[in-house]
Amino acid sequence: MGMTLTYAPADSGPGLSEAAEILSDLISHDEISAHSDGLDRPICDLSEVFHEASREDWDGYGAKAVSHSAYLDALAFLNTFPTPGQSPEPEISASPNGEILIEWSTGPRHVFTLAFGDAGEKYYAGLFGTNKTTGREDLLERIVAAAEEGLARLTSEA
Amino acid sequence: MSVLWQLLKRAWLALLLKPRLRTPAATQGPNLTDVDVLSRFLTSSGHFARGKKRVKGAAFLPAADKLTSTFHTTGLDAEAKWRLGDAHLAGRHFYGSGDVTVGDVRAVGLDVDPNYEPERHVGIWGWPNERQEQMSLAQQLAATATLSLRPQ
Numbered sequence A: 001m002g003m004t005l006t007y008a009p010a011d012s013g014p015g016l017s018e019a020a021e022i023l024s025d026l027i028s029h030d031e032i033s034a035h036s037d038g039l040d041r042p043i044c045d046l047s048e049v050f051h052e053a054s055r056e057d058w059d060g061y062g063a064k065a066v067s068h069s070a071y072l073d074a075l076a077f078l079n080t081f082p083t084p085g086q087s088p089e090p091e092i093s094a095s096p097n098g099e100i101l102i103e104w105s106t107g108p109r110h111v112f113t114l115a116f117g118d119a120g121e122k123y124y125a126g127l128f129g130t131n132k133t134t135g136r137e138d139l140l141e142r143i144v145a146a147a148e149e150g151l152a153r154l155t156s157e158a
Numbered sequence B: 001m002s003v004l005w006q007l008l009k010r011a012w013l014a015l016l017l018k019p020r021l022r023t024p025a026a027t028q029g030p031n032l033t034d035v036d037v038l039s040r041f042l043t044s045s046g047h048f049a050r051g052k053k054r055v056k057g058a059a060f061l062p063a064a065d066k067l068t069s070t071f072h073t074t075g076l077d078a079e080a081k082w083r084l085g086d087a088h089l090a091g092r093h094f095y096g097s098g099d100v101t102v103g104d105v106r107a108v109g110l111d112v113d114p115n116y117e118p119e120r121h122v123g124i125w126g127w128p129n130e131r132q133e134q135m136s137l138a139q140q141l142a143a144t145a146t147l148s149l150r151p152q
Helices: A019-028 A027-038 A041-053 A068-080 A139-155 B002-022 B079-087 B102-107 B130-142
Strands: A091-094 A100-105 A110-116 A120-128 A131-137 B039-042 B068-071 B096-101 B112-113 B122-124 B146-149
Touching: A041 A091, A041 A100, A068 A100, A068 A110, A068 A139, A091 B146, A100 B002, A100 B146, A110 A139, A110 B130, A120 A139, A120 B130, A131 A139, A131 B130, B039 B079, B039 B102, B068 B079, B096 B102, B102 B112, B102 B130
Parallel strands: none
Antiparallel strands: A091 A100, A100 A110, A110 A120, A120 A131, B039 B068, B039 B096, B068 B122, B096 B146, B112 B122
């Protein structure tokens, strides 16, 4: 049974960065529906998380709404990132600061997380046993490279 | 002369305000020890992995005020804990809690403010400014957390 998700941004216009506007043009409603019908799980999850967290105080603790541009940046990442065969499936969530989080985990102390903020900023943090890594990147290709490295470390050290 | 006076005034104001910005309001609740339990009520299904029985770092990330709200639940049975969540989340649905000890919080370099405003409320504070460092501490804290799911 195919699942159809609709693309319904919570806000539009003034909050959109130029990059997000371009992405918005490139990514049509039909493309997102096609992903959903094809059971591309992370993209379905991203749509659900955005739907849940695109309003203020979505968590009951005063969280900031996830912005349209954070959603589009995360979507662009998922469409770009070549998930290696052996790696766990990414899990999508939102942070109280209005970021979209993409996380891979092979155990409680083996976690790698990306965060996509509303101004194009992208962060990552990894926990590999007792070792840690963190960083910030603004370019998509750089965050893809950081994710590839983090995921390789996650699967090799698990 | 007036420029020098302005600089001195600015430095004095910065010194005066700095501690207020870095530390929470005065504590009203009891002193907590390292074995006391703090529960973060989970209002988002994305903040835990049911299959892996894992609480995610996202559950502990602070909001813009750099405080993570938790509740002191030492000695409460499950029913009392869920009632506490119902009372403070104003009827909002929650799935369960991520439970950590005060010792877990301190071990990652954060601290607790048992302000008890509202009842049993404890803020986790001391988060760094850099978002990626906050994420790292939240991952470490989540790694020590116990997932406790509420019967639905």
